[in-house]
Amino acid sequence: MARRIFVGDVQGCREELERLLQKVRFDPEADELLPVGDLVNRGPDSLGALRLLRDLAARGVLGNHDLHFLQVHAGRRSKRRRDTLDELLAADDCDELxxxxxxxxxxxxxxxxxxxxxxxxxEWSDPARELDGVDPIEPGAKAVFAARVRRCDPAGGQPADEDRAAAAYRPWFEYYDAAAHGGRTVVFGHWAMRGLVNEPHLRGLDTGCVWGGKLTAWIAEEDRLVHVDAARRYAKVE
Ligand SMILES: [Mn+2]
Known part of the structure; x- marks a missing residue:
C-alpha cells in the first residue's frame, strides 16, 4: 500500500535522513515522501540533503529556513552569521536545486x-485559499505566518519575543478546531524546543535533529512515529 511518510525538520542532516529512510523502508516506487520544511540550514550538509530529497521526488512544504535560502540565492537577502549554506550556494547545481x-x-x-x-x-477557515499561489521570494504576511508561527493570540497576533510571551499568546494549535476543518489532522514542524506533539489531530515532528535530538518520521497510513538519533549536535540552541 502506498504510504505518506512525513519527515520533521531535516536542516541539512543528510546522514540522519538516509538512516531514517532505511528505518521506515522507504520505497520510492510506492511511498510519498513529505518533509515538513526547513530542509536546509544550520546543519552539516544542506547540499546533500537537498539533492537526496530532489532525487527521491520528495514533495513537502516550505519552511522559514528554505525561504531564507531562496531569498539569499535570489540576491534579495544577505547571509546570516549562523547560516551553513555556503557549500550549497557555491554548488554547480545550486540554481537547479x-x-x-x-x-x-x-x-x-x-x-x-x-x-x-x-x-x-x-481565523483561517480555508487555509488553502489563504496560501494558494505564493511566490517564495515575496511570500507576504500570510505565508510568513504559516512558515514561522509558534505562539499567537486568538486573532493571530504574535509576540515580539517568543521567550517572554505573555499568557495571552498560546501555541497556535490550541486554537485549531479540527471539526471546523473536516476533521483534518495538522502535520507540522518548526518547534524543536516544544518537541514532539502527538495529540488528537496534531502531529508536530520537529524533534531537533540539528540540535543533537532526533529526526522523526510519521507514517500516516499506519499512524506510526519512527525516530533516529542525531549523530551529534550540529548547532547550538539560540
Ligand atoms: Mn522552521
Missing part, C-alpha cells in the same frame, strides 16, 4: 490532513 525547492507550496491538503511548516492562523 533552488528552482526545485521554490516549487514547493506553503500548504498541502488531503481529505484527512494538512501539512504546513509552522502552523495555521486561528
Amino acid at each position: 533552488a528552482g526545485w525547492l521554490a516549487r514547493r507550496p506553503f500548504l498541502r491538503v488531503w481529505d484527512d490532513l494538512y501539512l504546513v511548516h509552522a502552523g495555521l492562523h486561528p
Whole structure:
C-alpha cells in the first residue's frame, strides 16, 4: 500500500535522513515522501540533503529556513552569521536545486490532513485559499505566518519575543478546531524546543535533529512515529 511518510525538520542532516529512510523502508516506487520544511540550514550538509530529497521526488512544504535560502540565492537577502549554506550556494547545481525547492507550496491538503511548516492562523477557515499561489521570494504576511508561527493570540497576533510571551499568546494549535476543518489532522514542524506533539489531530515532528535530538518520521497510513538519533549536535540552541 502506498504510504505518506512525513519527515520533521531535516536542516541539512543528510546522514540522519538516509538512516531514517532505511528505518521506515522507504520505497520510492510506492511511498510519498513529505518533509515538513526547513530542509536546509544550520546543519552539516544542506547540499546533500537537498539533492537526496530532489532525487527521491520528495514533495513537502516550505519552511522559514528554505525561504531564507531562496531569498539569499535570489540576491534579495544577505547571509546570516549562523547560516551553513555556503557549500550549497557555491554548488554547480545550486540554481537547479533552488528552482526545485521554490516549487514547493506553503500548504498541502488531503481529505484527512494538512501539512504546513509552522502552523495555521486561528481565523483561517480555508487555509488553502489563504496560501494558494505564493511566490517564495515575496511570500507576504500570510505565508510568513504559516512558515514561522509558534505562539499567537486568538486573532493571530504574535509576540515580539517568543521567550517572554505573555499568557495571552498560546501555541497556535490550541486554537485549531479540527471539526471546523473536516476533521483534518495538522502535520507540522518548526518547534524543536516544544518537541514532539502527538495529540488528537496534531502531529508536530520537529524533534531537533540539528540540535543533537532526533529526526522523526510519521507514517500516516499506519499512524506510526519512527525516530533516529542525531549523530551529534550540529548547532547550538539560540
Ligand atoms: Mn522552521
